[in-house]
Amino acid sequence: MRWLLHDLARQPGVELQVIVMGPHDSPAFGHTGAEVSVGNVSHIECLLDSDTDVGMAKTIGVATLGFADSLGRLRPDILLIIADRYEMLAPAAAALALRIPIAHVEGGETTFGAIDDAVRNALTKMSHLHFACTGRAAKRIAGMGEEPWRITFSGSLSLDSLRRERLISKSLLQKELGVSLGDGTVLCVYHPVTLLPQTTQEADQLFAALKDLRRPIIFIYPNADAGSRELVRRAEEFAAQRGSRVLVNLDHRTYLSLLKNVGVLVGNSSSGIIESTSLEVPAVNIGIRQQGREHAANVIDVPAERKAIRKAIDRALSTEFRRGIRKLASHYGDGKAARIITKTLLNAPLGKKLLFKRAVE
Numbered sequence: 001m002r003w004l005l006h007d008l009a010r011q012p013g014v015e016l017q018v019i020v021m022g023p024h025d026s027p028a029f030g031h032t033g034a035e036v037s038v039g040n041v042s043h044i045e046c047l048l049d050s051d052t053d054v055g056m057a058k059t060i061g062v063a064t065l066g067f068a069d070s071l072g073r074l075r076p077d078i079l080l081i082i083a084d085r086y087e088m089l090a091p092a093a094a095a096l097a098l099r100i101p102i103a104h105v106e107g108g109e110t111t112f113g114a115i116d117d118a119v120r121n122a123l124t125k126m127s128h129l130h131f132a133c134t135g136r137a138a139k140r141i142a143g144m145g146e147e148p149w150r151i152t153f154s155g156s157l158s159l160d161s162l163r164r165e166r167l168i169s170k171s172l173l174q175k176e177l178g179v180s181l182g183d184g185t186v187l188c189v190y191h192p193v194t195l196l197p198q199t200t201q202e203a204d205q206l207f208a209a210l211k212d213l214r215r216p217i218i219f220i221y222p223n224a225d226a227g228s229r230e231l232v233r234r235a236e237e238f239a240a241q242r243g244s245r246v247l248v249n250l251d252h253r254t255y256l257s258l259l260k261n262v263g264v265l266v267g268n269s270s271s272g273i274i275e276s277t278s279l280e281v282p283a284v285n286i287g288i289r290q291q292g293r294e295h296a297a298n299v300i301d302v303p304a305e306r307k308a309i310r311k312a313i314d315r316a317l318s319t320e321f322r323r324g325i326r327k328l329a330s331h332y333g334d335g336k337a338a339r340i341i342t343k344t345l346l347n348a349p350l351g352k353k354l355l356f357k358r359a360v361e
Contacts, residue, residue, distance in 0.1 A: 113288025155333015
């Protein structure tokens, strides 16, 4: 969201209010909300100290109460929300009751293995403006009965940093993070699979595949979903035995710089689908979490099976594979999403025309 907030804050006709919530206010997840310095910033503390699905459900409830107060006080002309995290149901529900139009980024995509898919579709139907990251996603939103004038293909905001920032050099990055980087380095970003009764079920095969891999491995903390603490514990135990690193959180520029300088990204993160292509980095996408999401040929989909994961890692690290993924076209735009979204928001009709929706048959 950085560059979108940057562009909105510089528009003379915009009064930008930023509400920080959830893991952003959690010290356990890096307290990244403290880094937000654009616009008028307020905070809603709602993340329960829990590692269960009940904790996730209660977090939605606590967040909804907080947003009812905040949005009731601010009464913005438009509420801008992004993506498919379960916490996003809270601001959307509060805005709906308060008759505040919603603009939603990243609707229309599919991820069959997580509750994110249902959350994303629910947010689409609750929203009044839609910014799709791919052309297919825009068509899918239209297929849900949304009026064409409300839908804009913007591309992914995640790619704006690649166009508008200078990434950190490999040598400086190694010094700052205390890691060794190279074509054989494995970066692992693995999140709980929230549609499975046991959200860490597929992780057994991941750690089994990594166990005998004689290469440098770097872990980054998972999302704040049920099962995340278990994954952190296992990553830290693995790292202690192997001398690997576990990083809590990175700002987006540092993360992209790290991703650019590794041999392969392994896990089930959306960054393996979106950013990796533009950085020409192989990605091994494990299991069902991102199943159904569009991606380029640098991404290798594998089931959560040890042998399949290991085989895919070896293939991804091969010189032949890396040579074949250069200059791939991204499904997710060209890094101009913030400017497209800003322009569309500035020209959007306010009031009744935006709020009253008509279903397209």
